[in-house]
Amino acid sequence: MRPRARVEGLAAAALVAAVTLVAGQGASGRAVRFVDVAAEVGLVFHHTNGASAEKHLAETMGAGGVLFDVDDDGWLDAFLVDSGSIAGEVPVAPRHRLFRNRGDGTFADITAASGLVGEAYGMGACAADYDNDGAIDLYVTSAGPNTLYRGDGTGAFTDVTRAAGVGSPAFGASCLFIDIDRDGDVDLYVTNYVDTDARHHVFCGDVTGRQRAYCHPLNYEPQTDTLYRNEGDGTFTDVTRSSGVLLDEGNGLGVVATDYDADDWPDLFVANDAVPDFLYRNDGNGGLEEVGLLAGVSVASDGRARSGMGTDAGDYDGDGLLDLFVTNFELQTHTLFQNLGDGLFVDVTFESGLRQATQPFVGFGTDFLDIDDDGDLDLAIANGHVLDVPDAAYPNAVYAQRNLLLRNDGRGRFEDITRDAGPGFALVKVSRGLLSGDIDNDGDLDLLVTNNGQTVDLLRNEEGNPGRALLVRLVGTGSNRSAVGARLELTAGGRRQLREVRAGSGYLGQSDLRVHFGLGDVETVERLEVRWPSGGTDTIEGLPAGHVVTVREGKGLVEQQPFATRGSAR
Numbered sequence: 001m002r003p004r005a006r007v008e009g010l011a012a013a014a015l016v017a018a019v020t021l022v023a024g025q026g027a028s029g030r031a032v033r034f035v036d037v038a039a040e041v042g043l044v045f046h047h048t049n050g051a052s053a054e055k056h057l058a059e060t061m062g063a064g065g066v067l068f069d070v071d072d073d074g075w076l077d078a079f080l081v082d083s084g085s086i087a088g089e090v091p092v093a094p095r096h097r098l099f100r101n102r103g104d105g106t107f108a109d110i111t112a113a114s115g116l117v118g119e120a121y122g123m124g125a126c127a128a129d130y131d132n133d134g135a136i137d138l139y140v141t142s143a144g145p146n147t148l149y150r151g152d153g154t155g156a157f158t159d160v161t162r163a164a165g166v167g168s169p170a171f172g173a174s175c176l177f178i179d180i181d182r183d184g185d186v187d188l189y190v191t192n193y194v195d196t197d198a199r200h201h202v203f204c205g206d207v208t209g210r211q212r213a214y215c216h217p218l219n220y221e222p223q224t225d226t227l228y229r230n231e232g233d234g235t236f237t238d239v240t241r242s243s244g245v246l247l248d249e250g251n252g253l254g255v256v257a258t259d260y261d262a263d264d265w266p267d268l269f270v271a272n273d274a275v276p277d278f279l280y281r282n283d284g285n286g287g288l289e290e291v292g293l294l295a296g297v298s299v300a301s302d303g304r305a306r307s308g309m310g311t312d313a314g315d316y317d318g319d320g321l322l323d324l325f326v327t328n329f330e331l332q333t334h335t336l337f338q339n340l341g342d343g344l345f346v347d348v349t350f351e352s353g354l355r356q357a358t359q360p361f362v363g364f365g366t367d368f369l370d371i372d373d374d375g376d377l378d379l380a381i382a383n384g385h386v387l388d389v390p391d392a393a394y395p396n397a398v399y400a401q402r403n404l405l406l407r408n409d410g411r412g413r414f415e416d417i418t419r420d421a422g423p424g425f426a427l428v429k430v431s432r433g434l435l436s437g438d439i440d441n442d443g444d445l446d447l448l449v450t451n452n453g454q455t456v457d458l459l460r461n462e463e464g465n466p467g468r469a470l471l472v473r474l475v476g477t478g479s480n481r482s483a484v485g486a487r488l489e490l491t492a493g494g495r496r497q498l499r500e501v502r503a504g505s506g507y508l509g510q511s512d513l514r515v516h517f518g519l520g521d522v523e524t525v526e527r528l529e530v531r532w533p534s535g536g537t538d539t540i541e542g543l544p545a546g547h548v549v550t551v552r553e554g555k556g557l558v559e560q561q562p563f564a565t566r567g568s569a570r
Helices: 007-022 354-358
Strands: 034-036 065-068 077-080 097-101 107-109 122-128 137-142 147-151 157-159 172-178 187-192 226-230 236-238 252-258 267-272 278-282 288-290 311-314 323-326 335-341 344-347 363-369 378-383 404-408 414-416 431-437 446-451 457-461 469-475 487-492 495-500 515-518 524-531 537-544 547-552 556-562
Touching: 065 122, 065 431, 065 446, 137 172, 187 252, 252 311, 252 323, 267 311, 311 363, 354 404, 354 414, 363 446, 378 431, 378 446, 469 487, 469 524, 487 515, 495 515, 537 547, 537 556
Parallel strands: 122 172, 172 252, 363 431, 469 547
Antiparallel strands: 034 457, 065 077, 077 097, 097 107, 122 137, 137 147, 147 157, 172 187, 187 226, 226 236, 252 267, 267 278, 278 288, 311 323, 323 335, 335 344, 363 378, 378 404, 404 414, 431 446, 446 457, 469 515, 487 495, 487 524, 524 537, 547 556
Protein backbone atom coordinates (compact mmCIF):
# COMPACT_ATOMS: atom_id res chain seq x y z
CA MET A 1 0.00 0.00 0.00
CA ARG A 2 1.30 3.47 -0.86
CA PRO A 3 2.05 5.75 2.11
CA ARG A 4 -0.57 8.38 2.84
CA ALA A 5 0.00 11.75 4.43
CA ARG A 6 -2.24 12.56 7.38
CA VAL A 7 -4.19 15.80 7.46
CA GLU A 8 -3.53 16.29 11.15
CA GLY A 9 0.20 16.08 10.54
CA LEU A 10 0.20 18.99 8.10
CA ALA A 11 0.11 21.76 10.69
CA ALA A 12 3.03 20.21 12.55
CA ALA A 13 5.04 19.87 9.35
CA ALA A 14 4.32 23.48 8.45
CA LEU A 15 5.46 24.64 11.89
CA VAL A 16 8.72 22.74 11.58
CA ALA A 17 9.31 24.23 8.14
CA ALA A 18 8.60 27.73 9.40
CA VAL A 19 11.04 27.33 12.29
CA THR A 20 13.68 26.07 9.84
CA LEU A 21 13.22 29.14 7.67
CA VAL A 22 13.49 31.51 10.63
CA ALA A 23 16.68 29.79 11.73
CA GLY A 24 18.20 30.73 8.36
CA GLN A 25 18.67 27.23 7.02
CA GLY A 26 17.99 27.53 3.30
CA ALA A 27 17.79 24.73 0.79
CA SER A 28 20.98 22.77 0.27
CA GLY A 29 22.24 21.33 -2.98
CA ARG A 30 24.82 21.60 -5.73
CA ALA A 31 25.32 24.84 -7.59
CA VAL A 32 23.38 25.17 -10.83
CA ARG A 33 24.26 27.47 -13.69
CA PHE A 34 22.23 28.00 -16.84
CA VAL A 35 23.45 29.76 -19.96
CA ASP A 36 21.30 30.75 -22.95
CA VAL A 37 22.95 29.08 -25.95
CA ALA A 38 20.06 29.25 -28.45
CA ALA A 39 21.80 31.46 -31.02
CA GLU A 40 25.16 29.77 -30.46
CA VAL A 41 23.85 26.29 -31.25
CA GLY A 42 21.65 27.30 -34.19
CA LEU A 43 18.25 27.43 -32.49
CA VAL A 44 17.32 30.69 -34.17
CA PHE A 45 13.65 31.55 -33.87
CA HIS A 46 11.69 34.74 -33.27
CA HIS A 47 8.04 34.28 -32.36
CA THR A 48 5.62 36.41 -34.39
CA ASN A 49 2.63 37.44 -32.32
CA GLY A 50 1.16 39.99 -34.74
CA ALA A 51 0.57 42.46 -31.90
CA SER A 52 -1.84 45.09 -33.17
CA ALA A 53 -3.80 48.13 -32.05
CA GLU A 54 -6.91 45.91 -32.18
CA LYS A 55 -5.60 43.92 -29.17
CA HIS A 56 -6.80 40.45 -30.10
CA LEU A 57 -6.43 38.34 -26.95
CA ALA A 58 -4.54 35.55 -28.71
CA GLU A 59 -1.72 37.98 -29.52
CA THR A 60 -0.51 38.01 -25.93
CA MET A 61 -1.11 34.34 -25.03
CA GLY A 62 1.25 32.33 -27.27
CA ALA A 63 3.26 30.40 -28.01
CA GLY A 64 4.72 27.04 -27.05
CA GLY A 65 6.71 24.10 -28.39
CA VAL A 66 7.84 20.50 -27.96
CA LEU A 67 11.08 18.73 -27.10
CA PHE A 68 10.96 15.31 -28.79
CA ASP A 69 13.01 12.87 -30.84
CA VAL A 70 11.58 13.13 -34.36
CA ASP A 71 14.02 10.71 -36.01
CA ASP A 72 14.55 8.22 -33.15
CA ASP A 73 18.30 8.79 -33.04
CA GLY A 74 18.45 9.27 -29.27
CA TRP A 75 18.83 13.07 -29.33
CA LEU A 76 16.14 15.63 -28.49
CA ASP A 77 14.92 17.80 -31.34
CA ALA A 78 12.83 20.95 -30.95
CA PHE A 79 9.56 22.12 -32.52
CA LEU A 80 8.58 25.75 -31.99
CA VAL A 81 5.08 27.09 -32.61
CA ASP A 82 4.71 30.40 -34.41
CA SER A 83 1.52 32.48 -34.40
CA GLY A 84 1.56 34.97 -37.28
CA SER A 85 -1.05 37.69 -37.16
CA ILE A 86 -4.81 38.07 -36.90
CA ALA A 87 -5.33 41.74 -37.70
CA GLY A 88 -5.11 43.28 -41.14
CA GLU A 89 -6.69 42.62 -44.50
CA VAL A 90 -4.15 39.88 -45.21
CA PRO A 91 -3.24 38.15 -41.92
CA VAL A 92 0.27 36.73 -41.75
CA ALA A 93 0.49 32.93 -41.62
CA PRO A 94 2.64 31.35 -38.90
CA ARG A 95 6.07 29.94 -39.71
CA HIS A 96 6.60 27.04 -37.33
CA ARG A 97 10.16 25.72 -36.95
CA LEU A 98 11.57 22.23 -36.56
CA PHE A 99 15.19 21.90 -35.44
CA ARG A 100 17.13 18.61 -35.60
CA ASN A 101 19.67 17.94 -32.87
CA ARG A 102 22.93 17.00 -34.59
CA GLY A 103 24.25 15.34 -31.44
CA ASP A 104 27.32 17.57 -31.32
CA GLY A 105 25.74 20.41 -29.37
CA THR A 106 24.22 22.16 -32.38
CA PHE A 107 20.87 22.16 -34.20
CA ALA A 108 19.92 22.26 -37.88
CA ASP A 109 16.75 23.94 -39.14
CA ILE A 110 14.94 21.21 -41.11
CA THR A 111 11.61 23.03 -41.38
CA ALA A 112 11.67 23.31 -45.17
CA ALA A 113 11.55 19.55 -45.68
CA SER A 114 9.33 18.79 -42.67
CA GLY A 115 5.91 19.53 -44.15
CA LEU A 116 4.99 21.54 -41.04
CA VAL A 117 3.20 24.41 -42.74
CA GLY A 118 1.07 26.56 -40.46
CA GLU A 119 -2.15 28.18 -41.56
CA ALA A 120 -4.04 29.14 -38.40
CA TYR A 121 -2.76 31.36 -35.57
CA GLY A 122 -0.55 28.93 -33.64
CA MET A 123 -0.66 28.41 -29.87
CA GLY A 124 0.71 25.11 -28.52
CA ALA A 125 1.64 21.54 -29.36
CA CYS A 126 2.00 17.97 -28.07
CA ALA A 127 3.51 14.82 -29.53
CA ALA A 128 3.18 11.03 -29.32
CA ASP A 129 2.99 8.01 -31.61
CA TYR A 130 -0.79 7.96 -32.04
CA ASP A 131 -0.81 5.13 -34.61
CA ASN A 132 1.86 2.94 -32.95
CA ASP A 133 3.97 2.74 -36.12
CA GLY A 134 7.22 3.68 -34.40
CA ALA A 135 7.28 7.30 -35.62
CA ILE A 136 6.27 10.17 -33.40
CA ASP A 137 3.38 12.39 -34.49
CA LEU A 138 2.56 16.02 -33.70
CA TYR A 139 -0.60 17.97 -32.85
CA VAL A 140 -0.62 21.78 -33.07
CA THR A 141 -3.30 23.92 -31.41
CA SER A 142 -4.38 27.28 -32.76
CA ALA A 143 -6.77 30.16 -32.24
CA GLY A 144 -8.71 28.52 -35.04
CA PRO A 145 -8.52 25.05 -36.61
CA ASN A 146 -5.97 22.73 -34.97
CA THR A 147 -3.73 20.41 -37.00
CA LEU A 148 -2.57 16.78 -36.65
CA TYR A 149 0.64 15.85 -38.43
CA ARG A 150 1.60 12.20 -38.95
CA GLY A 151 5.35 11.63 -38.73
CA ASP A 152 7.36 9.21 -40.87
CA GLY A 153 10.28 8.86 -38.46
CA THR A 154 12.71 10.98 -40.47
CA GLY A 155 11.53 14.45 -39.47
CA ALA A 156 8.93 14.71 -42.24
CA PHE A 157 5.23 15.09 -41.47
CA THR A 158 1.91 14.88 -43.34
CA ASP A 159 -1.22 16.82 -42.43
CA VAL A 160 -3.88 14.19 -41.62
CA THR A 161 -6.27 16.43 -39.71
CA ARG A 162 -9.29 15.98 -41.95
CA ALA A 163 -8.98 12.20 -42.16
CA ALA A 164 -8.39 11.88 -38.42
CA GLY A 165 -11.28 14.19 -37.51
CA VAL A 166 -9.46 16.38 -34.97
CA GLY A 167 -9.57 19.84 -36.56
CA SER A 168 -11.48 21.70 -33.85
CA PRO A 169 -12.15 25.36 -34.79
CA ALA A 170 -12.17 26.53 -31.15
CA PHE A 171 -9.47 28.67 -29.49
CA GLY A 172 -7.15 25.75 -28.67
CA ALA A 173 -4.51 26.20 -26.01
CA SER A 174 -2.66 23.27 -24.40
CA CYS A 175 -3.04 19.67 -25.51
CA LEU A 176 -1.88 16.25 -24.42
CA PHE A 177 -2.03 12.66 -25.54
CA ILE A 178 -3.44 10.25 -22.97
CA ASP A 179 -4.57 6.63 -23.12
CA ILE A 180 -7.78 7.47 -21.28
CA ASP A 181 -9.28 3.99 -21.77
CA ARG A 182 -6.01 2.00 -21.62
CA ASP A 183 -6.76 0.23 -24.89
CA GLY A 184 -3.22 0.52 -26.23
CA ASP A 185 -3.45 3.71 -28.28
CA VAL A 186 -3.31 7.32 -27.16
CA ASP A 187 -6.35 9.58 -27.11
CA LEU A 188 -6.20 13.37 -27.34
CA TYR A 189 -7.32 16.09 -24.92
CA VAL A 190 -7.38 19.78 -25.91
CA THR A 191 -8.03 22.72 -23.60
CA ASN A 192 -10.07 25.47 -25.22
CA TYR A 193 -9.90 29.04 -23.97
CA VAL A 194 -12.61 31.61 -24.78
CA ASP A 195 -14.67 32.65 -27.81
CA THR A 196 -12.74 35.53 -29.39
CA ASP A 197 -13.82 35.35 -33.00
CA ALA A 198 -14.60 38.52 -34.93
CA ARG A 199 -18.21 38.55 -33.75
CA HIS A 200 -17.08 38.67 -30.12
CA HIS A 201 -14.12 41.04 -30.33
CA VAL A 202 -15.23 43.28 -27.47
CA PHE A 203 -13.71 46.65 -26.64
CA CYS A 204 -11.62 46.97 -23.47
CA GLY A 205 -9.49 49.89 -22.38
CA ASP A 206 -9.90 53.65 -22.45
CA VAL A 207 -13.34 54.26 -23.97
CA THR A 208 -12.90 58.04 -24.05
CA GLY A 209 -9.58 57.93 -25.84
CA ARG A 210 -10.56 54.87 -27.85
CA GLN A 211 -7.34 53.20 -26.69
CA ARG A 212 -7.75 49.45 -26.66
CA ALA A 213 -6.20 47.05 -24.15
CA TYR A 214 -6.19 43.26 -23.99
CA CYS A 215 -9.42 42.14 -22.36
CA HIS A 216 -9.85 40.05 -19.24
CA PRO A 217 -11.08 36.55 -20.23
CA LEU A 218 -14.35 37.06 -18.36
CA ASN A 219 -15.33 39.50 -21.10
CA TYR A 220 -15.77 36.51 -23.41
CA GLU A 221 -17.87 33.36 -23.42
CA PRO A 222 -16.00 30.32 -22.09
CA GLN A 223 -15.41 27.29 -24.27
CA THR A 224 -15.60 23.59 -23.49
CA ASP A 225 -12.47 21.45 -23.73
CA THR A 226 -12.40 18.61 -26.27
CA LEU A 227 -11.65 14.91 -25.78
CA TYR A 228 -11.01 12.70 -28.81
CA ARG A 229 -10.97 8.90 -28.54
CA ASN A 230 -8.46 7.11 -30.75
CA GLU A 231 -10.24 4.40 -32.74
CA GLY A 232 -7.00 2.64 -33.65
CA ASP A 233 -7.49 2.98 -37.41
CA GLY A 234 -6.08 6.48 -37.88
CA THR A 235 -9.30 8.21 -36.91
CA PHE A 236 -10.59 9.81 -33.72
CA THR A 237 -14.10 10.23 -32.33
CA ASP A 238 -15.15 13.32 -30.40
CA VAL A 239 -16.32 11.92 -27.04
CA THR A 240 -16.54 15.27 -25.28
CA ARG A 241 -20.24 14.77 -24.62
CA SER A 242 -20.29 11.07 -23.69
CA SER A 243 -17.27 11.41 -21.37
CA GLY A 244 -18.87 14.21 -19.34
CA VAL A 245 -16.40 16.94 -20.33
CA LEU A 246 -19.14 18.85 -22.17
CA LEU A 247 -20.85 19.55 -18.84
CA ASP A 248 -18.05 21.88 -17.76
CA GLU A 249 -17.28 25.24 -19.37
CA GLY A 250 -13.98 26.75 -18.38
CA ASN A 251 -11.36 29.11 -19.73
CA GLY A 252 -8.95 26.23 -20.25
CA LEU A 253 -5.22 26.94 -20.61
CA GLY A 254 -2.92 24.37 -18.96
CA VAL A 255 -3.51 20.65 -18.52
CA VAL A 256 -1.70 17.66 -17.04
CA ALA A 257 -2.57 13.97 -16.98
CA THR A 258 -1.74 12.16 -13.75
CA ASP A 259 -3.01 9.16 -11.80
CA TYR A 260 -3.50 11.18 -8.62
CA ASP A 261 -5.51 8.48 -6.81
CA ALA A 262 -3.19 5.59 -7.80
CA ASP A 263 -6.01 3.43 -9.19
CA ASP A 264 -4.12 2.82 -12.47
CA TRP A 265 -6.48 5.02 -14.53
CA PRO A 266 -5.12 8.36 -15.82
CA ASP A 267 -6.91 11.44 -14.52
CA LEU A 268 -6.79 15.06 -15.74
CA PHE A 269 -6.21 18.41 -14.07
CA VAL A 270 -7.09 21.56 -16.04
CA ALA A 271 -5.89 25.06 -15.15
CA ASN A 272 -8.66 27.55 -15.96
CA ASP A 273 -8.18 31.29 -16.26
CA ALA A 274 -10.30 33.29 -13.76
CA VAL A 275 -12.73 30.43 -13.05
CA PRO A 276 -12.37 27.32 -10.85
CA ASP A 277 -9.91 24.68 -12.05
CA PHE A 278 -11.06 21.18 -12.99
CA LEU A 279 -9.96 17.80 -11.69
CA TYR A 280 -11.38 14.95 -13.76
CA ARG A 281 -11.38 11.54 -12.12
CA ASN A 282 -11.33 8.69 -14.61
CA ASP A 283 -14.03 6.16 -13.71
CA GLY A 284 -12.49 3.44 -15.89
CA ASN A 285 -15.62 3.17 -18.01
CA GLY A 286 -15.08 6.03 -20.43
CA GLY A 287 -16.39 8.69 -18.05
CA LEU A 288 -14.63 11.67 -16.47
CA GLU A 289 -16.15 12.99 -13.25
CA GLU A 290 -15.24 16.57 -12.29
CA VAL A 291 -14.28 16.41 -8.58
CA GLY A 292 -12.16 19.54 -8.19
CA LEU A 293 -14.21 21.14 -5.44
CA LEU A 294 -14.54 17.93 -3.43
CA ALA A 295 -10.83 17.19 -3.81
CA GLY A 296 -9.82 20.71 -2.72
CA VAL A 297 -8.12 21.89 -5.93
CA SER A 298 -10.73 23.96 -7.77
CA VAL A 299 -9.90 27.12 -5.80
CA ALA A 300 -7.15 28.29 -3.47
CA SER A 301 -7.29 28.18 0.32
CA ASP A 302 -9.22 31.48 0.48
CA GLY A 303 -12.04 29.95 -1.56
CA ARG A 304 -11.38 32.13 -4.60
CA ALA A 305 -10.68 31.04 -8.15
CA ARG A 306 -7.29 31.96 -9.55
CA SER A 307 -6.12 32.83 -13.06
CA GLY A 308 -4.69 29.39 -13.81
CA MET A 309 -2.28 29.31 -16.75
CA GLY A 310 0.12 26.37 -16.51
CA THR A 311 0.21 23.23 -14.40
CA ASP A 312 2.25 20.15 -13.58
CA ALA A 313 2.08 17.16 -11.26
CA GLY A 314 4.85 15.54 -9.25
CA ASP A 315 5.70 13.91 -5.93
CA TYR A 316 7.57 16.89 -4.48
CA ASP A 317 7.54 15.57 -0.88
CA GLY A 318 8.48 11.96 -1.65
CA ASP A 319 5.46 10.34 0.01
CA GLY A 320 4.42 8.31 -3.02
CA LEU A 321 1.48 10.59 -3.87
CA LEU A 322 1.39 12.95 -6.85
CA ASP A 323 0.88 16.62 -5.99
CA LEU A 324 -0.34 19.49 -8.21
CA PHE A 325 1.13 22.90 -9.01
CA VAL A 326 -0.63 25.75 -10.83
CA THR A 327 0.74 29.08 -12.07
CA ASN A 328 -1.49 32.13 -11.66
CA PHE A 329 -1.68 35.91 -12.05
CA GLU A 330 0.42 38.44 -10.16
CA LEU A 331 -0.54 39.10 -6.51
CA GLN A 332 -2.52 35.82 -6.46
CA THR A 333 0.61 33.66 -5.96
CA HIS A 334 1.05 30.35 -7.74
CA THR A 335 -0.57 27.42 -5.93
CA LEU A 336 0.83 24.13 -4.63
CA PHE A 337 -1.69 21.44 -3.70
CA GLN A 338 -0.32 18.62 -1.55
CA ASN A 339 -1.92 15.23 -2.13
CA LEU A 340 -3.15 13.81 1.19
CA GLY A 341 -4.41 10.53 -0.24
CA ASP A 342 -8.02 9.32 -0.33
CA GLY A 343 -8.71 11.79 -3.16
CA LEU A 344 -8.00 14.89 -1.04
CA PHE A 345 -5.57 17.80 -1.47
CA VAL A 346 -4.62 20.80 0.67
CA ASP A 347 -3.23 24.18 -0.40
CA VAL A 348 0.32 24.39 1.02
CA THR A 349 1.50 27.41 -0.94
CA PHE A 350 2.38 29.37 2.20
CA GLU A 351 3.88 26.46 4.14
CA SER A 352 6.10 25.47 1.21
CA GLY A 353 7.62 28.93 0.80
CA LEU A 354 6.04 29.57 -2.59
CA ARG A 355 3.80 32.46 -1.65
CA GLN A 356 6.48 35.12 -1.32
CA ALA A 357 8.55 33.79 -4.21
CA THR A 358 5.74 33.76 -6.77
CA GLN A 359 3.47 36.65 -5.75
CA PRO A 360 5.00 39.37 -7.99
CA PHE A 361 4.75 37.34 -11.20
CA VAL A 362 2.30 36.30 -13.90
CA GLY A 363 3.19 32.63 -14.37
CA PHE A 364 2.71 30.44 -17.41
CA GLY A 365 4.82 27.37 -18.22
CA THR A 366 6.06 25.27 -15.31
CA ASP A 367 7.77 21.96 -14.64
CA PHE A 368 8.48 19.73 -11.67
CA LEU A 369 12.04 18.57 -12.33
CA ASP A 370 15.21 17.58 -10.50
CA ILE A 371 17.42 20.41 -11.63
CA ASP A 372 20.47 19.51 -9.52
CA ASP A 373 20.22 15.68 -9.65
CA ASP A 374 19.81 15.36 -5.87
CA GLY A 375 16.66 13.20 -5.99
CA ASP A 376 14.15 15.95 -5.07
CA LEU A 377 11.75 17.62 -7.49
CA ASP A 378 12.39 21.33 -7.91
CA LEU A 379 10.23 23.87 -9.78
CA ALA A 380 10.97 25.99 -12.83
CA ILE A 381 8.48 28.66 -13.89
CA ALA A 382 8.17 30.90 -16.96
CA ASN A 383 6.77 34.37 -16.22
CA GLY A 384 5.51 37.31 -18.28
CA HIS A 385 2.57 39.70 -18.11
CA VAL A 386 -0.40 39.55 -20.49
CA LEU A 387 -0.86 43.33 -20.68
CA ASP A 388 1.71 45.18 -22.79
CA VAL A 389 1.10 48.30 -20.67
CA PRO A 390 0.43 46.56 -17.35
CA ASP A 391 1.13 49.48 -15.01
CA ALA A 392 -1.99 51.21 -16.40
CA ALA A 393 -4.07 48.60 -14.58
CA TYR A 394 -1.63 47.25 -11.99
CA PRO A 395 0.72 49.78 -10.34
CA ASN A 396 4.42 48.90 -10.72
CA ALA A 397 3.63 45.91 -12.93
CA VAL A 398 5.95 45.13 -15.85
CA TYR A 399 5.36 43.26 -19.11
CA ALA A 400 8.69 41.41 -19.37
CA GLN A 401 9.58 39.48 -16.23
CA ARG A 402 12.32 37.17 -15.01
CA ASN A 403 11.65 33.48 -14.73
CA LEU A 404 11.93 31.49 -11.51
CA LEU A 405 13.98 28.51 -10.34
CA LEU A 406 12.90 27.15 -6.97
CA ARG A 407 14.98 24.48 -5.23
CA ASN A 408 13.39 21.81 -3.06
CA ASP A 409 15.19 21.42 0.27
CA GLY A 410 14.05 17.81 0.62
CA ARG A 411 11.71 18.68 3.47
CA GLY A 412 8.88 20.16 1.43
CA ARG A 413 10.05 23.78 1.21
CA PHE A 414 11.27 25.69 -1.81
CA GLU A 415 13.95 28.36 -1.96
CA ASP A 416 14.23 30.91 -4.78
CA ILE A 417 17.71 30.38 -6.26
CA THR A 418 16.99 32.27 -9.49
CA ARG A 419 19.56 34.99 -8.96
CA ASP A 420 22.28 32.39 -8.38
CA ALA A 421 21.32 30.18 -11.33
CA GLY A 422 23.48 31.81 -13.97
CA PRO A 423 22.91 34.31 -16.82
CA GLY A 424 20.15 32.20 -18.37
CA PHE A 425 17.89 33.04 -15.44
CA ALA A 426 18.84 36.71 -15.52
CA LEU A 427 16.96 37.17 -18.79
CA VAL A 428 13.87 39.40 -18.63
CA LYS A 429 11.31 38.55 -21.29
CA VAL A 430 7.61 37.88 -21.86
CA SER A 431 7.93 34.15 -21.32
CA ARG A 432 5.21 31.59 -21.96
CA GLY A 433 6.30 27.97 -22.44
CA LEU A 434 8.90 26.11 -20.37
CA LEU A 435 10.08 22.67 -21.46
CA SER A 436 12.72 20.42 -19.92
CA GLY A 437 14.92 17.73 -21.38
CA ASP A 438 18.52 16.58 -21.57
CA ILE A 439 19.44 18.07 -24.95
CA ASP A 440 23.07 16.95 -24.79
CA ASN A 441 22.52 13.58 -23.04
CA ASP A 442 25.00 14.47 -20.31
CA GLY A 443 22.73 13.59 -17.39
CA ASP A 444 21.38 16.97 -16.32
CA LEU A 445 18.23 18.73 -17.49
CA ASP A 446 18.26 21.72 -19.80
CA LEU A 447 15.38 24.13 -20.42
CA LEU A 448 13.70 25.51 -23.53
CA VAL A 449 11.79 28.76 -22.88
CA THR A 450 9.43 30.24 -25.47
CA ASN A 451 8.74 33.96 -25.42
CA ASN A 452 5.85 35.98 -26.82
CA GLY A 453 6.96 38.15 -29.75
CA GLN A 454 10.62 37.48 -28.93
CA THR A 455 13.46 35.05 -29.52
CA VAL A 456 13.50 31.59 -27.95
CA ASP A 457 15.91 30.71 -25.11
CA LEU A 458 17.74 27.40 -24.77
CA LEU A 459 19.11 27.29 -21.23
CA ARG A 460 21.90 24.74 -21.06
CA ASN A 461 22.66 23.32 -17.63
CA GLU A 462 26.38 23.92 -17.10
CA GLU A 463 26.73 22.34 -13.65
CA GLY A 464 24.19 19.74 -12.56
CA ASN A 465 25.70 16.51 -11.26
CA PRO A 466 27.30 14.68 -14.19
CA GLY A 467 26.98 10.93 -13.98
CA ARG A 468 24.69 10.88 -10.96
CA ALA A 469 21.43 10.41 -12.80
CA LEU A 470 19.49 7.94 -14.91
CA LEU A 471 17.54 8.73 -18.07
CA VAL A 472 14.87 6.16 -18.96
CA ARG A 473 13.33 5.69 -22.40
CA LEU A 474 10.27 3.43 -22.53
CA VAL A 475 8.90 1.56 -25.55
CA GLY A 476 5.40 0.14 -25.23
CA THR A 477 4.25 -3.03 -26.97
CA GLY A 478 0.96 -4.09 -25.38
CA SER A 479 0.64 -0.47 -24.21
CA ASN A 480 0.81 2.55 -26.52
CA ARG A 481 4.25 2.72 -28.14
CA SER A 482 5.13 6.08 -26.54
CA ALA A 483 4.39 4.53 -23.11
CA VAL A 484 2.25 7.55 -22.20
CA GLY A 485 0.76 6.94 -18.76
CA ALA A 486 3.45 4.51 -17.60
CA ARG A 487 4.36 4.85 -13.93
CA LEU A 488 7.98 4.46 -12.85
CA GLU A 489 9.20 3.88 -9.31
CA LEU A 490 12.93 3.97 -8.65
CA THR A 491 14.70 2.94 -5.45
CA ALA A 492 18.25 4.14 -4.89
CA GLY A 493 20.18 4.83 -1.71
CA GLY A 494 17.17 3.77 0.33
CA ARG A 495 14.95 6.44 -1.28
CA ARG A 496 12.01 5.98 -3.63
CA GLN A 497 11.19 8.32 -6.51
CA LEU A 498 7.96 8.33 -8.50
CA ARG A 499 7.55 9.54 -12.09
CA GLU A 500 5.02 9.28 -14.93
CA VAL A 501 5.44 9.44 -18.72
CA ARG A 502 3.50 12.44 -20.04
CA ALA A 503 2.88 13.69 -23.57
CA GLY A 504 2.01 17.28 -22.69
CA SER A 505 1.92 19.39 -19.51
CA GLY A 506 2.80 22.88 -18.30
CA TYR A 507 1.54 25.49 -20.75
CA LEU A 508 1.24 25.07 -24.54
CA GLY A 509 3.98 22.48 -24.72
CA GLN A 510 5.65 19.21 -23.90
CA SER A 511 8.88 18.16 -22.27
CA ASP A 512 11.01 15.10 -23.06
CA LEU A 513 9.11 11.79 -23.05
CA ARG A 514 12.15 10.18 -21.45
CA VAL A 515 12.07 10.08 -17.65
CA HIS A 516 14.91 11.64 -15.65
CA PHE A 517 15.93 10.55 -12.16
CA GLY A 518 18.54 12.44 -10.12
CA LEU A 519 20.55 10.11 -7.88
CA GLY A 520 22.63 12.40 -5.67
CA ASP A 521 25.80 10.51 -4.74
CA VAL A 522 24.35 7.07 -5.44
CA GLU A 523 26.21 5.05 -8.06
CA THR A 524 23.83 2.10 -8.46
CA VAL A 525 20.04 1.97 -8.74
CA GLU A 526 18.74 -0.80 -6.55
CA ARG A 527 15.47 -1.23 -8.39
CA LEU A 528 13.48 0.31 -11.23
CA GLU A 529 9.86 -0.78 -11.58
CA VAL A 530 7.82 0.18 -14.63
CA ARG A 531 4.04 -0.24 -14.45
CA TRP A 532 2.70 -0.10 -17.99
CA PRO A 533 -0.76 1.22 -18.95
CA SER A 534 -1.62 -2.32 -20.08
CA GLY A 535 -1.29 -3.49 -16.47
CA GLY A 536 2.01 -5.32 -16.92
CA THR A 537 5.16 -4.67 -14.91
CA ASP A 538 8.87 -4.78 -15.73
CA THR A 539 11.48 -4.69 -12.97
CA ILE A 540 15.20 -4.07 -13.45
CA GLU A 541 17.76 -4.28 -10.65
CA GLY A 542 21.34 -3.10 -10.28
CA LEU A 543 21.36 -0.35 -12.91
CA PRO A 544 24.51 1.81 -12.85
CA ALA A 545 24.13 5.58 -12.67
CA GLY A 546 25.26 7.70 -15.58
CA HIS A 547 23.34 6.01 -18.37
CA VAL A 548 20.49 6.43 -20.83
CA VAL A 549 18.57 3.15 -20.70
CA THR A 550 15.80 1.76 -22.87
CA VAL A 551 13.14 -0.49 -21.35
CA ARG A 552 10.82 -2.38 -23.70
CA GLU A 553 7.50 -3.63 -22.40
CA GLY A 554 7.68 -7.33 -21.62
CA LYS A 555 11.44 -7.56 -22.29
CA GLY A 556 12.87 -5.22 -19.67
CA LEU A 557 16.25 -3.56 -20.27
CA VAL A 558 17.19 -3.70 -23.97
CA GLU A 559 19.75 -0.90 -24.30
CA GLN A 560 22.15 0.98 -22.07
CA GLN A 561 24.32 3.91 -23.19
CA PRO A 562 26.64 6.00 -20.98
CA PHE A 563 26.00 9.73 -20.79
CA ALA A 564 27.79 11.85 -23.35
CA THR A 565 30.82 13.83 -22.25
CA ARG A 566 30.18 17.55 -22.37
CA GLY A 567 31.22 18.98 -25.69
CA SER A 568 31.70 15.59 -27.34
CA ALA A 569 30.38 14.83 -30.82
CA ARG A 570 28.04 11.99 -31.51
